[in-house]
Amino acid sequence: MRLTLGPVLYNWPADEWSDFYARIADEAPVERVVVGEVVCSKRLPFYQSRIPEVVERLQRGGKDVVLASLGLVTLRRERKMLAELADSGLPVEVNDLTALRYLTPGTPFTVGPLVNVYNEGTLRFLAGRGATSLCLPPELAFSSVKTLAAAGAELGIALEAWAFGRLPLALSARCYHARLAGLAKDSCQFVCDADPDGLPVETLDGQPFLAINGVQTVSERWANLAGDLAPLADAGVGALRLSPHTGDMVEVARLFRATADGRMAPDEALAELTALAPERRFANGFLFGQAGSEWTH
16 A cells, blocks of 8 residues: 555644654655645645755655645635746646646646545546546545545546545635634734644534634644554555654654554554554544544544
């Protein structure tokens, strides 16, 4: 199985963002890295000038690099960003179908997990436009994964499963972080940078529920499919996506690499991943047709 490191979804300081990718380039056993802004276009100017250097560093480290498109396109400047991505010369990961307008039909591209691909017809349409790989929406159960993997094999589209990290659930035109701070979205003061893994949200009776990341809603629990790699492989999934968070993502990648290669038992990998961040709660319920927050191990 191949490993993909997804884009950083959170608002990290530019220096930390650059240092993170430098270490990934040199040390992480991943084959592909997705770079760019998916959640909020206002964050991009803080690190946009560093992207070429990061791409070059990752390529020197033997990684395939893909540029991510924004997940919710609403403004003219955001459409301009899509046009620039299409002209970059690098593969583009489509996270909003608006991006297809700027990609010449037949141009190879990848599809991110924010695009709702739930059936073979959608997969066939994307293949006809040039899609070469697709990260499945993380809410799919095994039965749907298996069906789409079979269709993907016929269409020549490689399928990837979201294997680690808080799950992307929704995007809004409003900014939760700004509203919580009593600010307007246009003058948010980038308060989301105080929560580099998202801000946990509780129900009225104090139970952990979700987390917010600017305009994005993510899961309170971290997805962790390290114990489920064998059935995923049997279903036809050829790659795993690790979503960047604070902590040792290089070690996370190493543990998934060892488990996927059969050099580490799944239970051992789960124990090691728990030890890396004992405060995190894991989940894999969606894969088994249960509530997404459930944990079967």
